[in-house]
Amino acid sequence: MDHLGKNPRILWIYTMLLQGCRLNKKKLALQYNVTPKSIQRDMDDLKSFFEQNTPKKTLLYDSKTKEYYLKDEQSTLKMPTKEVVPILKTIFESGAILPYRLFPVLQRMTDLISDEQDREMLQKFLYQEQECYQAPDYNSQIGEMLCRAEQAVWDKQWVLLRYRREENTSELESVVLPQAVVLREHRFFLVAQTDEGSRQNAMGMYQVDLISDITPQYPSQLHQRKDQKQVREKVISTKAGEEYCVRFVYHGASLSAIKKRFPNAKGTPAPDGWQVEVLVYGRSIASWLRSQGKQISDVKIERCAHTV
Numbered sequence: 001m002d003h004l005g006k007n008p009r010i011l012w013i014y015t016m017l018l019q020g021c022r023l024n025k026k027k028l029a030l031q032y033n034v035t036p037k038s039i040q041r042d043m044d045d046l047k048s049f050f051e052q053n054t055p056k057k058t059l060l061y062d063s064k065t066k067e068y069y070l071k072d073e074q075s076t077l078k079m080p081t082k083e084v085v086p087i088l089k090t091i092f093e094s095g096a097i098l099p100y101r102l103f104p105v106l107q108r109m110t111d112l113i114s115d116e117q118d119r120e121m122l123q124k125f126l127y128q129e130q131e132c133y134q135a136p137d138y139n140s141q142i143g144e145m146l147c148r149a150e151q152a153v154w155d156k157q158w159v160l161l162r163y164r165r166e167e168n169t170s171e172l173e174s175v176v177l178p179q180a181v182v183l184r185e186h187r188f189f190l191v192a193q194t195d196e197g198s199r200q201n202a203m204g205m206y207q208v209d210l211i212s213d214i215t216p217q218y219p220s221q222l223h224q225r226k227d228q229k230q231v232r233e234k235v236i237s238t239k240a241g242e243e244y245c246v247r248f249v250y251h252g253a254s255l256s257a258i259k260k261r262f263p264n265a266k267g268t269p270a271p272d273g274w275q276v277e278v279l280v281y282g283r284s285i286a287s288w289l290r291s292q293g294k295q296i297s298d299v300k301i302e303r304c305a306h307t308v
Contacts, residue, residue: 010042020108022067043068092129094183105131114201142209147186149190152178152214162213163206175217187260243281246298248289250274
């Protein structure tokens with residue numbers, strides 16, 4: 001296939017297939033402003049290329065989803081479906097990964113299942129979950145910073161943290177001792193012990209997608225770092241109980257901080273901030289509202305009235 005290196009379109013398709021993406025012919029035609037027949041010729045060329053150069057890789061077409069995908073016959077995942085589904089479901093429910101990063105990875109996992117019936121069932125499950133996936137609203141690439149945060153926890157070393165409290169606010173710096181990385185309210189947080197004046201030994205939570213840099217400073221002199229399990233239990237709480245409608249005025253500059261904690265929050269501009277309405281289960285939100293001090297006012301918590 002001599003023209004492979006001369007056609008940016010076919011190179012892009014080739015790269016996406018290798019990354020485990022599933023590609024729709026009509027969508028590709030619209031993306032590159034060409035006819036579906038042109039994309040079909042690209043796929044035919046790629047199929048021949050894989051057959052001649054990489055016999056273990058096969059370009060296949062899924063008639064149900066009308067998508068092309070690459071099957072790697074060298075790799076199979078010897079893992080029963082009943083073990084794979086809970087893992088996939090947990091990842092979906094976290095809601096912490098951007099779709100274009102998440103779904104190609106999960107698709108590659110399902111393509112590795114050796115049993116054809118199990119693989120088909122998992123692919124149906126994947127498409128079903130994709131339709132109702134609630135993605136995070138940040139646009140940053142958190143993968144690298146998440147790895148650096150986990151490494152900082154492992155190294156047991158004080159670090160200089162550069163971060164923001166909210167989007168579009170000034171950058172801050174703190175010297176902290178990372179203790180754990182936790183998932184809370186669809187966000188990854190670095191939990192760290194601070195070493196600053198009156199707040200010495202206090203725990204802080206830093207949103208990973210708002211961290212710009214983690215710079216090692218000096219090894220920890222503590223004989224025993226705090227137990228990660230205890231740290232996680234203190235910063236993650238479950239909520240249960242009756243459904244409540246919570247209304248309050250938020251005096252922050254942006255509603256993004258509220259939306260990050262309560263994805264279903266609705267807000268309208270008010271003279272001195274935002275009038276916010278949130279639906280929650282249980283009254284545990286009351287303690288969080290009190291912890292916000294002057295940022296929150298005019299709080300009303302009422303049981304939701306449902307009509308059948």
